[in-house]
Amino acid sequence: MEFPISMVIVRRVKPLPYWIVPILALVVGLVISMMILYVMSGGQTTPYDVLLSIYYGFTNLGLLAKTFALLVIVGIGLLVSFKGAIWNIGGEGQFYMGVLLAAWVALFTGFAFNELIGKTTMILMALLAGAFWALLAALPRAYLNIDEVPVTLMMNYIAYYIIDYIIMARWRERQYGYYRTETIPETTKFQLIEGTTLSIELLLLMITIFVLVWLMFKYTSLGLRIRVLSSNPNLLRSSGISVHLTILMALTISGMIIGMAGAAYLGSVSHNLSYPIEEKTPGYGYAGILVAWLSMLELIGVPIAAYIIGALHTAGINIQIAGAGGAAVVNVFIGSILLTYAVLITISEYKIRIIVKKR
Amino acid sequence: MATQPESSNTFFSSPSKETPIIKLEGITKSFPGVKALDNINLEIYRGTVHALLGENGAGKSTLVKILYGIYTPDKGQIYIDGKPVRIASPMDAIKLGIVMVSQSPVIIDRLTVEENIVLGLEKFNMFAPTRRVRSKIIEVSKTVGVKIDTTTEVWKLSYTQKQLVEIVRGLLLGARVLLLDEAITYLPLEEKSRFYKFIRQFANEGGTVIIITHKIPEAMDVADYITVLRRGKVVGTVPVKNTSIEEIRKMMFGEKSSEITYERLPPGNPGEVLLQIEDLWVKGDFGDYAVRGTSLKVRKGEVVGIAGVAGNGQKELIQAVMRLRHVDKGKIIFENVDITHKTTHFLRLNGVGYIPDLPAKYGVSIENTILENIAIVPTFSSEIINWKRIRALALKMIKEYEVKTPGPETPVKFLSGGNIMKVLVARELTAATKMLVAYNPTRALDEATAIKVRKIIKSKVINENIAALIASEDLDEIFQLSDTIVVMNSGKIVGVFPAEKAKREEVEHLMVM
Structure with a gap:
C-alpha cells in the first residue's frame, strides 16, 4: 500500500536573498512571543503592551548601553569560531570563568592597589580564563575530532557549579551572611559614563576588540585560515597548514574574547559574585549566539544585531516590571527568534514540498 | 562542412520534417562582467x-x-516538442x-x-x-x-x-x-x-x-x-x-588550433637528484598497501611522468611525497633531507608546488575569492598578508593563464571548471621554485589550454631547473611532457623508460598487465 502523502525536500538552486532571513526571523519571532505572552498571562499582557515595551527598549539608549556593549563583545567572540564552522556554544562558561578570575584579581591579589594595574590584570586574567575554558573543548575537537557542540555546552554547567561552589564555600562574605562575595574595591570598579549604564573601560574594550578582530580577518593569515576552515579544510591540508591548529586557535581566541566580556561585566555591572551565578545574568553566552547568527556572520552586522537583542532584553525586563511573567520573558523573545531563524535559514536553502496523491 | 545556424529560420520549417525535441531560439545569458551565451540557436532531435x-x-x-532550470535565460525561448516552455x-x-x-x-x-x-x-x-x-x-x-x-x-x-x-x-x-x-x-x-x-x-x-x-x-x-x-x-x-x-x-x-600538437616537448637537462624515494610502503584508504615498495628518483631539470590506470597507487604515492599520507616503511629524501616525517608545510616553504587530483575538492576553496585562494598558501604569505603583493601576483596569473574572470576578487565558484583549474595550476606553478608534484594536472582543461599548461611546465623545468613528478591517467600527457616515464601497476613500478626510447604499446601493456 502506498502512503498518500509524501514530503520532498529539495535544495533551492537560488537561495533567498540573505538579508531577508534575519529581518523575517525578528518579525515572525516577535509575533510568536506576543502570542505566547498573551496566553501565558491569561490575556493580561496584550500585544500592545509588548509593542510598547519594545519601543521603550529600542529608544532607552542609556539603559541599553551596557547590554549592547557586552553583547557586541560576546557576539564577536562567537563570530570568530563560527566563521570557522566551529560551533562554540560555551560562551556562558567562558564568560563566567572570566568573571571568576577577574573577581579573584580584584578581591584577593593586591593588584587592586592601583587602578590601572588592577583593571588591566583583571582583563588579562579573564582573557586567559576564557581561553583556557575554550581550550578544554578545543583540544578534543582538534585532535580527537570530538564534536565541540555538546562539549562546550556541558562546560557551561561545569563552570556554573565550580563558581557556585567557590562563592558558597570559599569566598562568601562574612559580614551580613549573604550568598555572595565581598564587593570589589572601588579602584577596580569601571568608570560609568554619566547618564548611562556603560563604563568607559567597557566601551574602549568593545572598540579595541572590534578593531582587532576586523584586522585579524582582513590582514592576517590566521583570519583567512579560519575562514577557509569552514569552506574547505582540504585546501588547508594541501596548502600545508595544520587543520588541528587552526581549529584550536579559532575556539581559543573565541573564548579569550568572551572571557574579557566577563571582566567587563564584573567591573561595570555586578561588582560581586552571588549565588546562584547562573541566574544572575540574562545569559550573555547564549544571547551572543543569537547576536552572531543574526549578524549573518559579518563583523559589521554584530553591533546591529547586538542593538536589537539588547533592546529586546530591555523590553523583556520592562514587561517583567509591568508584572508579566518572571525572568523568563527575555528568553521567550530569544527562543522564539532563534527558532524562527533556524526554520527560515533552512527554508531559504531548501524547499519543502508536501505532495498529496490523488486516488 | 560546418553549417551556420540561421537566425532567420524562425518562421520557416526546418530542413528536417521531424519536430526537434529541443529547440533553442536566441538564448542569451549574461553574468556580471561576462556574456556567457550570446543568441544561441540550436535544434536537437529525438x-x-x-x-x-x-x-x-x-x-x-x-x-x-x-x-x-538552474539558470533562466535573459532572452530567448526554449521549445520542447515544438511547444514554447519556461523552465x-x-x-x-x-x-x-x-x-x-x-x-x-x-x-x-x-x-x-x-x-x-x-x-x-x-x-x-x-x-x-x-x-x-x-x-x-x-x-x-x-x-x-x-x-x-x-x-x-x-x-x-x-x-x-x-x-x-x-x-x-x-x-x-x-x-x-x-x-x-x-x-x-x-x-x-x-x-x-x-x-x-x-x-x-x-x-x-x-x-x-x-x-x-x-x-x-x-x-x-x-x-x-x-x-x-x-x-x-x-x-x-x-x-x-x-x-x-x-x-x-x-x-x-x-587560429589557436594550429598550436595543438602532441609532439614531445623539448627535453629537459637532468642534473643532480632532488627527490629520492626508497622502498616506500603506503596504505590506501581501506587499510591495505596501495604503494608496495616503490623506489624512484627525480632530478633537477627533469620531468618524471608516472603512467598507470587509475587506482594503482599513484594517488597514494603522490600524497605520501607531499606528506599528506602516512608512510609505513621506506624513505623520502628531498634536497638531501629526510622528509619522511616532515610536514607539508615544510615542503611548501621549500618551494614545492602541488596540483592535486579533484581540484575543486582539494586544490581550491570555491567559496573564497581568487586572491584568498592564493594568499592561503604559506609560500605566498606569512602571518600578515600583503594583499598588494597577492593582488599583483593574481593579476599576473590571470593574464598569463588567460583566466576568464571579472577580477581577482571574484569568488572561485563563479568561474567555469576549466578556469578554476587554471587558477590552481597558475598558483602551484608559481609556488614551485624547486619542485612540482602533480596528479592529472590538465584534466579539466580543454586541449589548447592543456597543451599550453604542459608547455609552461616544461619550460619552467628547463629554464628554472626545477624537478617535476607528475602522475597522469592521460598517456598523451605522459608522453608529451616526460623525460623519464615510469609505469605503475598494483602499487609497484613495473617499468622505467627514458622518454625518447619509450614505446606506447609497451607502456600500455605494462599498465594493464
Missing part, C-alpha cells in the same frame, strides 16, 4: 546523441544549466523529461544506493517498495557492466558506480533527455566505453542524450551530432560522420 563541445568557459555548462527550476525540467547528471555526483554518502534513488523521486514516497528501483539498477548496471549492490552505502562506491547511480536515478525520473555535464569525462577508459554502449542503446530506444565535454575524441566516439560553442556563440553543428578531429579543432579554437 533518438540522437548530441555533443556540445567548446573550450573552457565557452558557455557549455551555462547552456545545459539553462535547459535544466524555471530543475523540477520543471524533470516534469518535461529532462534530467541532468553532473560530473560531481549529487548523492548522499551515508545512505544506501536504494535510499538515495528513492529520495526525492516524486513518483515514489518514503515508504514505497524499492523493488522497482532494485530491478532498474540491475538492468542498467548489466548494460553498462558495472556491478552495484543496491543496499550498500554510497560512500563505499567508486566514482564510476556513483555516476551509474546518478544515471539510474535520471532514468527512474522518466528521463527522455539526459544531460551529461562532463559526467563520463573522468571515468577510466574501459568503463567509459561501456557507458558509451549504454548511451547508444538509450538513444536507439528513442531517448535523447546531450553530452557536454571538452574532449574531442569523446564527442567523436559517442555522438551523432557535434555542436561547437565558442565564446558563448554557436560556431556550428556537424554530423559526426562527415567531420574530422581537425575540423572540430578549428571550430573550437580558431
Whole structure:
C-alpha cells in the first residue's frame, strides 16, 4: 500500500536573498512571543503592551548601553569560531570563568592597589580564563575530532557549579551572611559614563576588540585560515597548514574574547559574585549566539544585531516590571527568534514540498 | 562542412520534417562582467546523441544549466516538442523529461544506493517498495557492466558506480533527455566505453542524450551530432560522420588550433637528484598497501611522468611525497633531507608546488575569492598578508593563464571548471621554485589550454631547473611532457623508460598487465 502523502525536500538552486532571513526571523519571532505572552498571562499582557515595551527598549539608549556593549563583545567572540564552522556554544562558561578570575584579581591579589594595574590584570586574567575554558573543548575537537557542540555546552554547567561552589564555600562574605562575595574595591570598579549604564573601560574594550578582530580577518593569515576552515579544510591540508591548529586557535581566541566580556561585566555591572551565578545574568553566552547568527556572520552586522537583542532584553525586563511573567520573558523573545531563524535559514536553502496523491 | 545556424529560420520549417525535441531560439545569458551565451540557436532531435563541445568557459555548462532550470535565460525561448516552455527550476525540467547528471555526483554518502534513488523521486514516497528501483539498477548496471549492490552505502562506491547511480536515478525520473555535464569525462577508459554502449542503446530506444565535454575524441566516439560553442556563440553543428578531429579543432579554437600538437616537448637537462624515494610502503584508504615498495628518483631539470590506470597507487604515492599520507616503511629524501616525517608545510616553504587530483575538492576553496585562494598558501604569505603583493601576483596569473574572470576578487565558484583549474595550476606553478608534484594536472582543461599548461611546465623545468613528478591517467600527457616515464601497476613500478626510447604499446601493456 502506498502512503498518500509524501514530503520532498529539495535544495533551492537560488537561495533567498540573505538579508531577508534575519529581518523575517525578528518579525515572525516577535509575533510568536506576543502570542505566547498573551496566553501565558491569561490575556493580561496584550500585544500592545509588548509593542510598547519594545519601543521603550529600542529608544532607552542609556539603559541599553551596557547590554549592547557586552553583547557586541560576546557576539564577536562567537563570530570568530563560527566563521570557522566551529560551533562554540560555551560562551556562558567562558564568560563566567572570566568573571571568576577577574573577581579573584580584584578581591584577593593586591593588584587592586592601583587602578590601572588592577583593571588591566583583571582583563588579562579573564582573557586567559576564557581561553583556557575554550581550550578544554578545543583540544578534543582538534585532535580527537570530538564534536565541540555538546562539549562546550556541558562546560557551561561545569563552570556554573565550580563558581557556585567557590562563592558558597570559599569566598562568601562574612559580614551580613549573604550568598555572595565581598564587593570589589572601588579602584577596580569601571568608570560609568554619566547618564548611562556603560563604563568607559567597557566601551574602549568593545572598540579595541572590534578593531582587532576586523584586522585579524582582513590582514592576517590566521583570519583567512579560519575562514577557509569552514569552506574547505582540504585546501588547508594541501596548502600545508595544520587543520588541528587552526581549529584550536579559532575556539581559543573565541573564548579569550568572551572571557574579557566577563571582566567587563564584573567591573561595570555586578561588582560581586552571588549565588546562584547562573541566574544572575540574562545569559550573555547564549544571547551572543543569537547576536552572531543574526549578524549573518559579518563583523559589521554584530553591533546591529547586538542593538536589537539588547533592546529586546530591555523590553523583556520592562514587561517583567509591568508584572508579566518572571525572568523568563527575555528568553521567550530569544527562543522564539532563534527558532524562527533556524526554520527560515533552512527554508531559504531548501524547499519543502508536501505532495498529496490523488486516488 | 560546418553549417551556420540561421537566425532567420524562425518562421520557416526546418530542413528536417521531424519536430526537434529541443529547440533553442536566441538564448542569451549574461553574468556580471561576462556574456556567457550570446543568441544561441540550436535544434536537437529525438533518438540522437548530441555533443556540445567548446573550450573552457565557452558557455557549455551555462547552456545545459539553462535547459535544466538552474539558470533562466535573459532572452530567448526554449521549445520542447515544438511547444514554447519556461523552465524555471530543475523540477520543471524533470516534469518535461529532462534530467541532468553532473560530473560531481549529487548523492548522499551515508545512505544506501536504494535510499538515495528513492529520495526525492516524486513518483515514489518514503515508504514505497524499492523493488522497482532494485530491478532498474540491475538492468542498467548489466548494460553498462558495472556491478552495484543496491543496499550498500554510497560512500563505499567508486566514482564510476556513483555516476551509474546518478544515471539510474535520471532514468527512474522518466528521463527522455539526459544531460551529461562532463559526467563520463573522468571515468577510466574501459568503463567509459561501456557507458558509451549504454548511451547508444538509450538513444536507439528513442531517448535523447546531450553530452557536454571538452574532449574531442569523446564527442567523436559517442555522438551523432557535434555542436561547437565558442565564446558563448554557436560556431556550428556537424554530423559526426562527415567531420574530422581537425575540423572540430578549428571550430573550437580558431587560429589557436594550429598550436595543438602532441609532439614531445623539448627535453629537459637532468642534473643532480632532488627527490629520492626508497622502498616506500603506503596504505590506501581501506587499510591495505596501495604503494608496495616503490623506489624512484627525480632530478633537477627533469620531468618524471608516472603512467598507470587509475587506482594503482599513484594517488597514494603522490600524497605520501607531499606528506599528506602516512608512510609505513621506506624513505623520502628531498634536497638531501629526510622528509619522511616532515610536514607539508615544510615542503611548501621549500618551494614545492602541488596540483592535486579533484581540484575543486582539494586544490581550491570555491567559496573564497581568487586572491584568498592564493594568499592561503604559506609560500605566498606569512602571518600578515600583503594583499598588494597577492593582488599583483593574481593579476599576473590571470593574464598569463588567460583566466576568464571579472577580477581577482571574484569568488572561485563563479568561474567555469576549466578556469578554476587554471587558477590552481597558475598558483602551484608559481609556488614551485624547486619542485612540482602533480596528479592529472590538465584534466579539466580543454586541449589548447592543456597543451599550453604542459608547455609552461616544461619550460619552467628547463629554464628554472626545477624537478617535476607528475602522475597522469592521460598517456598523451605522459608522453608529451616526460623525460623519464615510469609505469605503475598494483602499487609497484613495473617499468622505467627514458622518454625518447619509450614505446606506447609497451607502456600500455605494462599498465594493464
